[in-house]
Amino acid sequence: MQKKYLLGFDAGTSESKGTLTDLEGHVLATTSAKHGIISPYPGFAEHDPIADWLGDLKKIIRSLLDQVNGQAEEIAAIGISTIMAAVTFVDENCEPLRNAILYGIDTRCMEQAEEINQKIGPERMLQEFGTLCTVEHFGAKILWVKENEPEIFSRTKHITFASGFLTARLTGNYYVDKYSASSALPMLDIKTQQWNDEFCELICPKEMLPTIAESTYSIVGTVTAKAAEETGLAEGITVICGTTDAGAEAVSVGVVKPGDTMLMYGSTAFYIGVTSEKVNGTKMWSNPYTIDGKYCCTGGMATTGSLTRWIRDEMAKELVAGEELGGENAYTALFREAESVPAGSDGLIVLPYFQGERMPIQDPKAKGVFFGLNLQHTRGHIIHAAFEGIGYGISQNLQLFEDAGVPVGRVTAVGGGTKSLLWLQVVSDICGIIQQVPEVTVGASYGDALMAGLAIGTIESPEAIKNLIKIKYVIEPNMENNKEYKKYKELFAELYENNKNIMHQLW
Incomplete structure (x- = not known):
């Protein structure tokens, strides 16, 4: 046959x-x-x-x-x-x-x-x-x-x-x-x-x-x-x-040659930057890549999409129930509440360490924190601050690339989190990066199929994969917000440093 x-x-x-x-x-x-x-x-x-x-x-x-x-x-x-x-x-x-x-x-x-x-x-x-x-x-x-x-x-x-x-x-x-x-x-x-x-x-x-x-x-x-x-x-x-x-997910969106970077918005966040050789002296993991002859720098955070899911399930139960009855998607309704919240979430900072943290602090005993809550804050503030907390962590991770002398150009964003333009915009604003989202973001299973094609020769080369990728939209950073976020990034790092001893005692 x-x-x-x-x-x-x-x-x-x-x-x-x-x-x-x-x-x-x-x-x-x-x-x-x-x-x-x-x-x-x-x-x-x-x-x-x-x-x-x-x-x-x-x-x-x-x-x-x-x-x-x-x-x-x-x-x-x-x-x-x-x-x-x-x-x-x-x-x-x-x-x-x-x-x-x-x-x-x-x-x-x-x-x-x-x-x-x-x-x-x-x-x-x-x-x-x-x-x-x-x-x-x-x-x-x-x-x-x-x-x-x-x-x-x-x-x-x-x-x-x-x-x-x-x-x-x-x-x-x-x-x-x-x-x-x-x-x-x-x-x-x-x-x-x-x-x-x-x-x-x-x-x-x-x-x-x-x-x-x-x-x-x-x-x-x-x-x-x-x-x-x-x-x-x-x-x-x-x-x-x-x-x-x-x-596999990186391959699925054409991240196949040195200089290509992928940021995956899943239950956890993971990033991959392709390099021509192994990078030494970095806190990132540097290892052979899925593409023959290439290397990569990788790292990840422990709680990203799983945090937004927890907020939805625990703080927006009526939206979940409405979706189950045929109403609007619960995430869509919840995220809309965050659209009017300004950069900095009116002083609310989230440390997204709800399952410890991987990069860059590598602290499995770290704890999740909502800091600065007051009676004027709404549920929209909480989800917006969660986006920002994840963004601050991504910014710290991307800084590791710069510290290692590996340039980060345009970032290809993938995963379920890319369905939220607000979340992507917050991350671009915090990190000062351009993100592109492909039209087809099927995920790792698509990369698996593509690599199967490379193995049997029906797909000519890794570079040929790029011809299959079409970009759906591009997120440009708002540099005014980027300036505002600089102080919050410092407070985010300081909040962890000042409280990690207490976190460890709660283990």
Whole structure:
């Protein structure tokens, strides 16, 4: 049967998305399936790999093929991404032994991160990796299971990361791409991009870890007969290595060459700046990119879209109820209340550290703060100040680029937050940056499909992806507001510094 389609699948923090394109990368169908974060204890963030990922994959395959009246045999290749880190412990049959442990929003392994830093030594950590081990890194999460769930660890045959669980279920082969492996500290040898024998001994046997693929879109196998029966795919479909969601999302909007920068407005914020070589001496993470031969600087905040969702769900319940009855979208109604609020929100400042914070302070014990509330403030002030608090954090992150000598040009904005022009305008005003929003912002699943096309040669080159991208609108900064925000950015930083000791005592 003639091959017609490329399939991309992404399992994100709160939902999975799928995209079906033609062989040249033009979008034919999209769909999504929601799931939640499992949080049995404070500081825990998990997914069920079978229910949340594999279950969503089955639903999405059926929905996409139904939309185009297609058949699974017509799919040429599939690319998969998931959230970082999604550390998953499986047995010899690739059956999960526990829920997957997510990225830095799961802070359970603070003690293990510090244990790793002390065993290796802070100076050597900085020398080897350019950073200390944090709750972001896979080694600390693996060590937590080893120390706290020894019976699980003893039964573990393979430890998979990011998309590697699903590609293993499809092909029987265990791989991780270099972009995702860059967070597998301290097991990874940064120079050779292979597992480090010495440091693996501190964490787990090297044999448990997946093979590091040459690139994100390396072909790692084909769909097996068993996987075809399980998922609804066809046996023999080409499967690429895959990656983590932010890298795939960046590719989906043409962020493929040095100087390109993506800012993702999702449940968390994440940014990627493409560079021609590895950048040393920066607080950002610098690692191989999803595009062969390129590097990137990356970083992220812990609570962005999830904060606006919390405000909607907890402070605007009547708007949510109205939407459920067929009324106006609750976000649209809520955000409209913020439109008349001036820059600075009449003295209200929000520290968006409601799940600790990643970059730039790397403080999992940080707390969310509403500071300066008075009786004249409205719900509109609260959501506007939340936009600003996120904007101040983004500004601090973009400053890291400047500190590292990496220029930030025009920024491509993606993610659910781009639906709010007010939020984008606030961020542009605070940061003094131009943001462009593509017409098609399907997300990481589209990037997965595009990289599948690169793997099998139906898409000629990464540069060819740029020809597929059309810009919907451009956000220019209001420089009068930019001047006003300078004092608030200073107060934002000072508010954290003056209160972090109290935050830590509340942990």
